[in-house]
Amino acid sequence: MATQLHRPIECSAEEWEARQQLAACYRIFDLLGWSESIYNHISLTVPGEDGAFLINPFGLLYSEVCASNLVKIDIDGNTLDGSTYPVNKAGFTQHAYFHRHLPQAKAICHVHTSETMAVSSYEHGLLPSNFYACAFVGQIGYHDFEGVTVRAEEGERLLTNLGQHKILMLRNHGPVVMGKTVPEMFFTMWALQRACEIQCATLAMGKPVLVSDEVLRVHQRDLSQVQLPGGPGAPDFAAWVRKVDRVDRSWRD
Incomplete structure (x- = not known):
């Protein structure tokens, strides 16, 4: 495999902006400890x-991903930008199916954080036991584990179990989180991670106090009143980009 992390690339201004935004997201995930x-x-x-769509080069750490070494592939798995890096088949199979069939799923992540994997492996899934979890109750799909996701025929079941939601918990595996934009997807993932962290800590202490359905409805109805301008997750993502830049700006290349 090629060892050059940066490579010359010709693309539109729109694609380069997308590459930089996605590369920044990889670095943010790494900074938050969400890489694997x-x-x-x-x-x-x-x-x-x-x-x-753009995806990470298989073989690089998230801390090595930059705008120029992201791989552009089509939904059939063909490399479109001359990259010499391979793409993880498990990532392509799953993400390509969602990108193909869900036009609203512009940005998609799949992680293996300890807490989200633990909750996906828990019999009752995510419980309405904390502030963050209350935003997601009734808005998550669950898909039973079928082994590593490399078979195209599993795609239809993934889509069915996702339903109208933007989070699919792969049982015994971990979440797939989707958004119309990278910032929206990032913020959803951030809140889901916090919900799972707190649930794991709460269950370790004993029986949790669960929020009633009535309060859940009020909570989800009123969440829009505490959002900043710029679109879902935009201020949050921008703040983390600033933090990443203070650590290492090489993702921009």
């Missing part, structure tokens, strides 16, 4: 190119 060695994936559709 060279595994897992975050993907983003290429603006103006039907059926094309």
Whole structure:
């Protein structure tokens, strides 16, 4: 495999902006401890190119991902930008199916954090036991574990179990989180991670206090009143980009 982390690339201004945003997201995930060695994936559709999306080069750490070494592939797995890096088949199979069939799923991540994997492996899934979890109750799909996701025929079941939601908990495996934008997906993932962390801590102490259905409805109704301008997750993502920049700006190359 090529060892050059940066490579010359020709693309539209829109694609380069998307590449930088996705590369920043990889670095943020790494800074937050959400990376898993060279595994897992975050993907983003290429603006103006039907059926094309960007994904991480298989073999690089998230801390090595930058705008120029992201791989552009189509939904059939063909490399479109001359990259010499391979793509993890598990990432392609799963993400490509969602990108193909869900036009609203522009940005998709799949992680293996300890807490989200623990909750996905818990019989009752995510409980309405804390502030963050209350935003997600009734808005998560669950998909039973079928082994590593490399078979195209599993895609239809993944889509069915996702339903109208933007989070799919793969049982015994971990979550897939989707958004119309990278910031929206990031913020959803951040809140889900916090919900799972707190649930794990609460269950370790004993029986949790669960929030009633009536309060859940009020909570979910009123959440929009505490959002900042710029779209879902935009201020949060921008803040973390600033923090990443203070650590290492090489993701921009």
